Every structure is written in structure tokens, then in C-alpha cells.
Amino acid sequence: MARSPTPQGSLRQRNVASKQAPVESAFVPEVELDKLSKAALSSRRNIQRGELEHKLALTLVTILGFVTRFWGISHPDEVVFDEVHFGKFASYYLQRTYFFDVHPPFAKLLFAFVGWLVGYDGHFHFDNIGDSYVANKVPYVAFRALPAFLGALTVSVTYLIMWESGYSVPACLVATGLILLDNAHIGQTRLILLDATLVLAMACSLLFYIKFYKLRHEPFSRKWWKWLILTGFALSCDISTKYVGLFAFVTIGSAVIIDLWDLLDIKRRYGAISMPEFGKHFAARAFGLIILPFLFYLFWFQVHFSVLTRSGPGDDFMTPEFQETLSDNVMLASAVDIQYYDTITIRHKETKAYLHSHTDxxxxxxxxxxxxxxxxQVTGYPHNDTNNxxxxxxxxxDQKLGRNVKNQDLVRLRHIVTDKILLSHDVASPYYPTNQEFTCVTPEEAFGERQNDTLFEIRIEGGKTGQDFKTVASHFKLIHFPSKVAMWTHTTPLPEWAYRQQEINGNKQITPSSNVWIAEDIPSLPEDDARRHKEQRKVKSxxxxxxxxxxxxxxxxxxxKLTSSHPYSSQPYHWPFLLRGVSFWTQNDTRQQIYFVGNPIGWWLASSLLAVFAGIIGADQVSLRRGIDALDHRTRSRLYNSTGFFFLAWATHYFPFFLMGRQLFLHHYLPAHLASCLVTGSLVEFIFNTDPADEEPSRSKNPKATGPRRHITARERFAGKSMAGAWIACFVILAAAAASWYFFLPLTYGYPGLSVEEVLRRKWLGYDLHFAK
Incomplete structure (x- = not known):
């Protein structure tokens, strides 16, 4: 029986065969191995050299970031622009006094923390632009140091975003340099404002998500979880600073949806995953990017409520129940039960106008x-008066005295001075044809043929049936009983025939909070009346x-409601072209001014390259339709995925502003501008194609070459020239940006003062600069 060869026999046969082979066949592999070893060593050295260059560049831009943000930060030593708001809020935190603001508390809590660290007690309330910090002993440099520090870190994070995305040093420097040398970013981060926190949080969310995405082939590892959670934390800090931070959620959320869609593909390059596995991916991202950020967001409000325990200027924006949770609240001390036949004053909660009438x-x-x-006429009047x-x-x-007015009671209101009764009827109001007119009629009419039209329901907000109606404490709506319209007013003044007072009318939409009024006082009630003397109440919870x-x-x-006009507001279509800025501060004696405007060269370049990117994508799609593939796979992948991600960040931080009706200013564009700078840097890489790794290692075209020596191919020579071109482009762009930055520095730093001629030279577009005459 024939036996199969044993392993030893097989090995012997292979050894004999190897001895019979030509000598050079044993020599070639050694040469190839030597070449590969040297190539690997060279590659490692190139990587190490590249990392060293990146580290040196990162160190340089970080140092310059701190220099440009902190240089002359003590000037001016006066309150500048919106420091009147955010400095004031820090003082309120330190005094634990309740205030109201339309922005979430995170960044304001950071300012308060800085004030606490330096021992500031919050005695100064930043009431007016131009108030002296020195005279009032305010540690304003410490406050301004916080946004300056965060602004400098934004420069570093911008570089890291480009580096982590795999771009060359010139591309990283272009993107970072446009942020480093931008006058708007510098100006906004040298003052007590929120935008430094907002922009840094937005940049960190991009960086952390990129680091998370690079670990997509190591799902659920410790690093994978770390960067996922850090992305969520950055997003939370973003929206906890301003609500426009929601745009970063849209950016990251869009990228996550695309990523999850790719994971669903059964033909995906790295292998299909099961639906249970996909469910884990979905749940992890929902937890890290939605649930955790929301919990962080709630946490800052918990801190906010825990710190602000005393009554303050924000009380009027809250319900009576909320106000009673604050110590020293006026409602705890002065709320009085209202009884029938009391004379009261009624004030609109939002506009602060009193319900008013006169003989006209x-x-x-x-x-x-x-x-x-x-x-x-029945109008709204801003001042206290007997006609109120x-x-x-x-x-x-019923003539019985001493009866308390209750929630949901039907009442009539008699105007004391003219002795007429309040009425509403189916007649159009002066400004709103759809709303009912409010007027007054004689008592004979009120208790006769028009008795139903003079009936109104007291409807206390959140009140229970039979609840006592009180001064100050009861926020209520006055509902006309027959027609079910709510008494309402607005700030647009009536014509001269009404002395430009506010219109009062009947609003068919009852639910809006703008229908809420407060019974402010009972002027007819003596100071020594028993109702005014109350036992001290405990603070509620x-x-x-x-x-x-x-x-x-x-x-x-x-x-x-922030829809009123402002002399320095601007529209979104102004921003990419830097058509106008904002005047922050002026000093007449020295002719100094701070004018918030970006670096025109940098903004115009970044805006132009956004259009170039859109054109490149469009041209590539048309070419592919016609069967022309002009880009290699690696270049197209980077163009669509990396540059496309930056473009998405720009679009999601820019276009939503077109849907807003509120006041808008140039600083709203800063997050989008950072994204446009990232697009600019990545297009420098695309144009010069400086990445030598997008092709296989080149080999000698001589098939007989066996030694370690190899020829330099045209591809490699082109790559070297491309890198040189990228450096030249980097130098030209940054030199132009630096020149423009330096030219506008007096407007950014507020010194030195400029002559008329120097001011006029800086009025490039619609910049409404001071001292131009």
C-alpha cells in the first residue's frame, strides 16, 4: 500500500529542491527584505519627523494665541458693550440674587467662579458702558482672562482638528492662522462675553467626534467610549452657553446618522454587523450624544438654582409660586388679599404698562x-397716575364689604376718575382688526342694556378654584366673559390722539403669557390696615x-421677543462678506474706539473657498455622470468625508439664522467662521495634493534592479514640488492675513487713537466707525 509522505520526508524533499535552485534565487529575497526594511525605517522616520513638525507648529500657534488674546487686556479699564450684562450676572451670582437671562447658565457660572476665586464680592453691577472698573475696584482683568484663555485654547483646538484629520503642516497652519489672526475672534475673547466659551465648545465637539470616529474599528473599547462621552460633554457645554449651540448637535447628529447608515450596509467594506450589534451602536450613541448631554445641561441649571436663592431683578419673569422659593421676596412680605370695592392698580407683566383710561x-x-x-380710550400708561x-x-x-375676590370670579372694573365701567365689545381695535376694542361706558349702560359686555373673569395663572386673588402674588388674565378674549397690550405706541400710549385690546388667543397682568397695589388701603400686617412667611420649595x-x-x-431694531444689528447675508461690524466702545478724548469686525482678508478668502468647494463637488459629480473619474479614491474620500464634514459644520451653523426673526449680530457667525477656516485649510491640501501616502510606494521601473538603490519617480518629484507649493501658499495666505490683522489692530485692541485720515483708511465697506470727521 502506498503511504503518504511523512512530514519529515516532505521536509527533506524541500531541502533537496532548495539545494538544486540557482544561487541568485536565494539572494533576491534578501535584497527585497532589505529594501522593505529600509523603506519601513524611512517611513517611520518620516512619521516621526512629521509629528515633530506638527508639535512644533502647535506649540508656536498656541503661544501666539495667548499673546494675541492677552496683550493689553487691561485696556480699556471701563465697561465695554455687553459687559454690562454678563459682568452684572457674575455679580448677581456672587450675591446669590436671582436674575433672568435668555441664555443658559454655564458660561456665566464660569465668570462667577473666577470672581469667587479672586475674592470679589459682586458689589459692582456694571450698570453703564463707560463706568470705571478701577474706581469701583472690580477685578475686571481676571474676568477678561477667562475668555482670553478659552480663546487661546480655541486656536490650539483648531490645529488639533486639522492634525487629527490627517492634514499636512501647511494646511493646519492655514486653518489655524486664520483663527489666530482674526480680529473678530480676538476682540470677542478679550471681553467679558460668552462667545469664547461657545466657540471653544463647538470646536472641541468637532475634535472629539473626529477622534471618536477614527476608533470606529475598535467599537466599545475604552478609548471609543472616552471620546464619545467627551463629544457629548462638549456638545452640552455648547448648548449650555447659548441655545445656538444646538447647531453643533445638528452637525454631529448628521455625521452620526451617516455613520449609522453605513453600519447598516450588509456589503460594507469591513464586514456586515448583526441587527442586535447595530442596536448596541445606536444605543451607545444615543446615550453619549443625547442623554448624557441633557443630564449635563440639567446639572448647570441645578447649580444655577442652588446659587440664586435671594429675591432679585429676575423675579418679575417668574410665576408667584417660583418667586416664593426666594428669600426676601416682596410677595412674602407685601401680598395682600383683594376684596370687593377695593381700588387697585393693574400692571402688564411684560411691558410694565398700567391699565389706564382718560376722558379722551x-x-x-x-x-x-x-x-x-x-x-x-383705554390705554397702557408707563407711569403711576390716578388715571390708573x-x-x-x-x-x-352685592354691597356687602369684606368679601375676598376669588379665582374665576366674574367682576366689573370701575374707572375711579371718570366713573365709567370697563367694557369690551365686537368692534375692531385701533391696530388689530381681528382684536376687540376696549372702552368704558357709564354705570347706567353697564348695569343696564350692556351689563354682559362689562363682565370679566379673573383667571389666576396656575390657580385653583376659589383661590384668593392677591396683589403682586396673583398673576392673572382678565377674560371678557361673553366673547372670551383676553385683555392684552403691546409696545407699539398709538398715534398722537392717544398721546402715544399703548393700545389695549381683546386678544382671541388666550393662552400666550403676554396676556398676563398683575394687581400691583391697593392705593385705597391704609398703611395701618390689618391686611397689610402679616406674619413672616417661610420660603417655599x-x-x-x-x-x-x-x-x-x-x-x-x-x-x-428680541425682535426690536438695533443700530448695529446685521443680517446673515452680511456676515460671510464682512459688510459691517459693531461699535463696542469709544473714548472721545483720546479718539480711541473698539469696533468689532473680522479680518477682511481671512473672511473673504474663507467665504470664497466655500464657493470653490461647492463648485468642486458639483464638477466632480458631473464628471462622474459622464464617465470621467478625475480623482483617485483617497483624494475623493478625503474631499467628501473630511472637507465635507467641515462644510457641513459651516452650513449648520450659518443657514439656520435665516429662519430667525430675532436681533442678529456679527458675532453669531463666529462658529461658522471657524468651520469655514477648516474648509480653507483642507482645500489647500486638496489643491496642492501634498499627501504622499495616497499612492502605493513607488518602485524602480527597471525589473532587473536588485540592489537597495531605487530611482526617484515623477510622482515623488511632483509630491515634493506640491509640498513646496503648499508652503508657499501657506506663507502668502498668512502674510496677507497678518497684514490685514495688523492694520485693524487699533480697532480691536482700542488703542492707539486714530486720526481722521487713519479712520477713513479703515472704512473698507460699511464700517460705521467713529471719529471719521
Whole structure:
């Protein structure tokens, strides 16, 4: 029987065969191995040299970032622009006094923490632009050092974003240099403002997500979880500073959706995953990028409520129940039960206007030709006056005294001075044809043929049936009983026939909080009346989530109400072209001024290359449709994935502003501008194609060459020239940006003062600079 060869026999046969082989066959592999070894060594050295260059460049831009942000930070020693708001809020935190702001608390808490570290007690309230910090002994340099520090870190993070994305040193320097040398970023990070925190958090969210995405082939590892959670934390800091931080969630969320969609592909390059595995990926991202950020967001509000325990200027924005959780609150001391036949003053919660009437009547015709009732005018008046006095009467005309007015009671209101009764009827108001007119009629009419039209329901916000109606404490809506419209006012003044006072009308939409009024006082009640003397009440408590929901509603409402015009507001289409800026501060004696404007050269270049990128993508898609593949796989992948991610960040931080009706300023573009600088740096890489790793290692075209020596190919010579070209482009771009940065420095740093001629030379576009005459 034939046996199969044993392993030993097989080995012997292989040894014999190897002895019979030509000598050079044993020699060639040694040469190839030597070449590969040298190539690997050379590659390692190139990597090490590249990392050293990146580290040196990162160190340089970081140092320059700190220099440009901290240089002359003590000037001016006066309150500048919106420091009146955010410096004041830090003082309120330190005094634990409740205030209201439309922005979340994170960045403001950081300012308060800095003040606490340096021992500041919050005695200065930053009331007016130009108030002296030195005279009032305010550690303003410490406050300004916080955004300056964060702004300098933004420069470093911008470089790290490019480096982590695999770009060359010239590309990294271009993107970072445009942030480093930008006058708007510098100006905004040298003052007590929130945008330094916002922009750094946005940049960190991009960096952390890139580091997370690079670990996509190591899912659920410790590093993978670390960068996922850090991405969520950065996103939370972003939205916890300003609500426009939501745009970063859109950026990262879009990238995550694309990533998850790729994971679903059964034909994916790295192998399909099961649906349970996909569920784990989805759950992990939902936890790290939605749930954890939301918990962090809630945490800052918990700190906010824990610190602000005393009554303050923010009380009026909150409900009575909320206000009673604050110590020293006026409601705890002065809320008085309102009884029938009391004379009260009624004030609108939002506009602070009093319900007012006088003997003048509405005109026969309004400007648009509509006819009025010619009844007695009922208006909103900003000052306390006897024409604001109204007596509250029971609907049943019961003459019994001492009865408390209750929630949901039907009442009439008698105007004391003119002795007429408040009425609303189906006649269009002066400015709102869809809203009802408010007027007054004589008592004979009120208790006769028009008795139903003079009935109003007291509806206390959040009140229970039968709850006592109180001064100050009861926020209420006055609902016209027959027509079910709510008494409402707005800030647009009436014409001269009403002395430019506010219009009062009946709003068919009852639910808006703008319908809320407060019974401010009872002027007819003597100071020594028993109702005014109360036992000291204890501070109440509310569940955290109830307080949080109430504050959220108020913040969103008042944020949307910021629609009034401002001399330095601008529209989103102005921003990429830097058409106008914002005047922050002026000093007449020295002709110094701080004017918030970006680096024109840098902004125009970045905006131009955004259009170039869109054109490249469009041209590539058309070429592919026609069967022309002009880009290699690696270049196209980087163009669409990396540069496309930066472009997505720009778009999601820019285009939503077109949907907003509130006041907008140039600083709203800063996060989008950072993203546009990243696009600029990556296009420098694309144009010069400086990455030598996108091709296989070149080999000699001589197939007989067996030694370690190899020829330099055209590809390698081109790569060297491309790198030289990239460095030249980097130098030219940064030199131009540096020249523009230096030219506008007096407007950014606030010194030195400029002559008329020097000011005029800097009015490049619509820059409304001071001292131009």
C-alpha cells in the first residue's frame, strides 16, 4: 500500500529542491527584505519627523494665541458693550440674587467662579458702558482672562482638528492662522462675553467626534467610549452657553446618522454587523450624544438654582409660586388679599404698562379708514397716575364689604376718575382688526342694556378654584366673559390722539403669557390696615423640574421677543462678506474706539473657498455622470468625508439664522467662521495634493534592479514640488492675513487713537466707525 509522505520526508524533499535552485534565487529575497526594511525605517522616520513638525507648529500657534488674546487686556479699564450684562450676572451670582437671562447658565457660572476665586464680592453691577472698573475696584482683568484663555485654547483646538484629520503642516497652519489672526475672534475673547466659551465648545465637539470616529474599528473599547462621552460633554457645554449651540448637535447628529447608515450596509467594506450589534451602536450613541448631554445641561441649571436663592431683578419673569422659593421676596412680605370695592392698580407683566383710561375718546376714523366706537380710550400708561385706579365690583352688585375676590370670579372694573365701567365689545381695535376694542361706558349702560359686555373673569395663572386673588402674588388674565378674549397690550405706541400710549385690546388667543397682568397695589388701603400686617412667611420649595420647565418657557419666550431694531444689528447675508461690524466702545478724548469686525482678508478668502468647494463637488459629480473619474479614491474620500464634514459644520451653523426673526449680530457667525477656516485649510491640501501616502510606494521601473538603490519617480518629484507649493501658499495666505490683522489692530485692541485720515483708511465697506470727521 502506498503511504503518504511523512512530514519529515516532505521536509527533506524541500531541502533537496532548495539545494538544486540557482544561487541568485536565494539572494533576491534578501535584497527585497532589505529594501522593505529600509523603506519601513524611512517611513517611520518620516512619521516621526512629521509629528515633530506638527508639535512644533502647535506649540508656536498656541503661544501666539495667548499673546494675541492677552496683550493689553487691561485696556480699556471701563465697561465695554455687553459687559454690562454678563459682568452684572457674575455679580448677581456672587450675591446669590436671582436674575433672568435668555441664555443658559454655564458660561456665566464660569465668570462667577473666577470672581469667587479672586475674592470679589459682586458689589459692582456694571450698570453703564463707560463706568470705571478701577474706581469701583472690580477685578475686571481676571474676568477678561477667562475668555482670553478659552480663546487661546480655541486656536490650539483648531490645529488639533486639522492634525487629527490627517492634514499636512501647511494646511493646519492655514486653518489655524486664520483663527489666530482674526480680529473678530480676538476682540470677542478679550471681553467679558460668552462667545469664547461657545466657540471653544463647538470646536472641541468637532475634535472629539473626529477622534471618536477614527476608533470606529475598535467599537466599545475604552478609548471609543472616552471620546464619545467627551463629544457629548462638549456638545452640552455648547448648548449650555447659548441655545445656538444646538447647531453643533445638528452637525454631529448628521455625521452620526451617516455613520449609522453605513453600519447598516450588509456589503460594507469591513464586514456586515448583526441587527442586535447595530442596536448596541445606536444605543451607545444615543446615550453619549443625547442623554448624557441633557443630564449635563440639567446639572448647570441645578447649580444655577442652588446659587440664586435671594429675591432679585429676575423675579418679575417668574410665576408667584417660583418667586416664593426666594428669600426676601416682596410677595412674602407685601401680598395682600383683594376684596370687593377695593381700588387697585393693574400692571402688564411684560411691558410694565398700567391699565389706564382718560376722558379722551377714540377718533371717528382710523388711518386705514375703519370706524371706531368713539368710546372712551383705554390705554397702557408707563407711569403711576390716578388715571390708573380701578375699583373692583362684584358681578351680582352685592354691597356687602369684606368679601375676598376669588379665582374665576366674574367682576366689573370701575374707572375711579371718570366713573365709567370697563367694557369690551365686537368692534375692531385701533391696530388689530381681528382684536376687540376696549372702552368704558357709564354705570347706567353697564348695569343696564350692556351689563354682559362689562363682565370679566379673573383667571389666576396656575390657580385653583376659589383661590384668593392677591396683589403682586396673583398673576392673572382678565377674560371678557361673553366673547372670551383676553385683555392684552403691546409696545407699539398709538398715534398722537392717544398721546402715544399703548393700545389695549381683546386678544382671541388666550393662552400666550403676554396676556398676563398683575394687581400691583391697593392705593385705597391704609398703611395701618390689618391686611397689610402679616406674619413672616417661610420660603417655599418647588421640585427642580418644575422650576426648570418654567424657566425654559420664559427663556424661549423672551428670546423670541428680541425682535426690536438695533443700530448695529446685521443680517446673515452680511456676515460671510464682512459688510459691517459693531461699535463696542469709544473714548472721545483720546479718539480711541473698539469696533468689532473680522479680518477682511481671512473672511473673504474663507467665504470664497466655500464657493470653490461647492463648485468642486458639483464638477466632480458631473464628471462622474459622464464617465470621467478625475480623482483617485483617497483624494475623493478625503474631499467628501473630511472637507465635507467641515462644510457641513459651516452650513449648520450659518443657514439656520435665516429662519430667525430675532436681533442678529456679527458675532453669531463666529462658529461658522471657524468651520469655514477648516474648509480653507483642507482645500489647500486638496489643491496642492501634498499627501504622499495616497499612492502605493513607488518602485524602480527597471525589473532587473536588485540592489537597495531605487530611482526617484515623477510622482515623488511632483509630491515634493506640491509640498513646496503648499508652503508657499501657506506663507502668502498668512502674510496677507497678518497684514490685514495688523492694520485693524487699533480697532480691536482700542488703542492707539486714530486720526481722521487713519479712520477713513479703515472704512473698507460699511464700517460705521467713529471719529471719521
Amino acid at each position: 375718546t377714540y377718533p371717528l376714523r382710523y388711518d386705514d379708514g375703519r370706524i371706531s366706537s368713539q368710546g372712551q 385706579y380701578w375699583q373692583i365690583l362684584p358681578a351680582d352688585n 418647588l421640585p427642580f423640574l418644575r422650576k426648570w420647565f418654567e424657566l425654559q418657557r420664559s427663556m424661549f419666550y423672551h428670546n423670541n
